[in-house]
Amino acid sequence: MTVGTGTARVTLSQREFLGLSPDRLFVVVSRVTALVALCVALAVFTPYFLTWSNIINVLRHAAPLFLMSAGLTLVVLTGGIDLSVGAVLGLAACIAASLITSGFPVFGVVAALAVGLSCGLVNGLLVAYARIPSFIATYGMLWIANGLAYVFMKGEVIYGLPAPFRVIGTGFAGPIPVPVLIMIGTIIVLHVVLHRTRMGRGIYAIGGNPVAARLSGMPVQRRLVFVYAMSGLMASFAALVVIARTNAADVSLGEEQLLPAIAAVCLGGTSLFGGVGGVAGTAVGSLILALVLNGMNLLGVKTFWQAGVLGVIILLSVMADQLVGRRINRGTT
């Protein structure tokens, strides 16, 4: 694959570090700081937090959400949104579970991924070629995927997946849970795609300035189809990990995951306006959300307070860098 050392790089600042301009670097540092601050606070308040088994536990909780948000991150980087990730996750989960429990494990996995990819492709075609705003195109897909899943399942829940399949959700490779390894692998692959390939550079360029991207002769439409297809594919991939973990599949599986997935992307520093951010940030965002739940459970925060506490921590973790960030940006630009 060609390494993108071309025009895109020239436009960035000369003082790059790890391929990041100073303001970008700042966002990354501040998000990691928020994460670390949260960890320190929890370690101070509860002795059960800073244990190896709890750290593994939190990482494992973050993994399914991250996988779902990872593909979504690419879409958000182009300045779009994919509202269908939860519904596609649900549909793929049902198809996979149904085929796997009927004795076709390989076919089940392939079919689920194919369904996710197809939903994503359709989204991409609608956005790139039919010029439908991504919010509407993927909102339509949300209902279509939900509808297909309803028809397919008819209110049924599928239980009892085979043990070999469940390894991807519940297994361990040495001390590390398999979903965490999958998460790390995904971060590396997508990070390389975003920062070391022409496709990746193109994704940032489209999000940063779509007109300029088009005028520079970039195949904008094809790249858009690619990112939506990846988002669908990653959602169906997340579905496999989720059903392997819960040992059950039903239509509404992904429903309540949509907003947390978008939140994970934003918490990780990816701008909803496109062009800024990355998958490593999304991993940080997923971890923050998993940490908040872990912390509330360990501290025994009362049921009725939990929703409010979650909201406050989300706001605090982004507000800090907005305040400091503004000052720094004023200095550098």
Place this chain on the structure above:
Amino acid sequence: MLLNRRQFATATMSVGAATALGALPFAGAIGQGKKATIAFFVKNVTNPFWKACRIGAEKAGKEFNVTLEVVAPTKPDNIEEQTRLVEDWIVKKPDAFVFVPVDYKALVPSIQKANKAGIPIVNYNNIMTDIEKVTFIGSDDEYLEYEICKSLFKSMNGKGKVVHIDGVPAAITAQNRKKGFERAVKDFPGIEVLASQPGQYRRLPAQQVFENLMQRFPEIDAVVSANDDMAVGIVEALHAAGRGGKTKVIGIDGIPDAIQAIAEGKMYATVDFSGHDQAYLAVQAAVRHLKGEKIPPLVMLPVFIIDKGNVGTVARTPEERKVPSWEQATRKA
């Protein structure tokens, strides 16, 4: 094979007087030649509980020769959509509504409109106040949880450490089930409640919450889960952590997965919360009302605990289990 459940005590409670009489002019609508139409409402088409309700209602519809129209919001448990559906159906003017609100307060104004339009309402599953209704048919969540907790605590000789996993905090069922749990805890001073945390009635969140709690509590003697879906997730988490068999887990609902877990000795007990029976009896109540019969204002289904002792005689799905007869269900305690 499972007839003995019908021998359980049947309780009918009478409340107030100001109910059910708004529809007198409509008595006798059945039997004037035209087949009656009943609009049967469910909260969603995704949860197997409402599927069981649908099957129960359709069974009754066939048996009593009425046209049954199933009305469900496409977006699960959506208040706004159910409000619209109610208004649409007031215009269509069926002979009766068999109704469950997605929110027991938010739907009151809509049902009051149906009252004004003179449509008789049979309320099932979630009780509504401030409306005129023929009757309410359901299970008493507080009593169900109280009874199953009592049976659990007795099996622990009245002492031990217990974790409570709550449902959706705002749901009336969750609030009542929690009250039942708290009442049972008061009856057994040797029972220590380690934590009470919300699991959103869903498997994955409950699993993650419980995994967090396992980090803090190395010894848990029993888990009281507000429904079976969460209970099965908790059983999975216990086994995955190598702590299976040491902790007694109870749920509510009697879903197939829980029945299987009890049969395998992984879960301690559940209590039947049969939407199928509620819906069947609710449609029957509507038919009887239309024929001019007098219906008791409140019909509560009997408590039926499923544990190791009787799990062999219990059918896997609620719809395969035998429905109590009208006389059994409405017999005075």
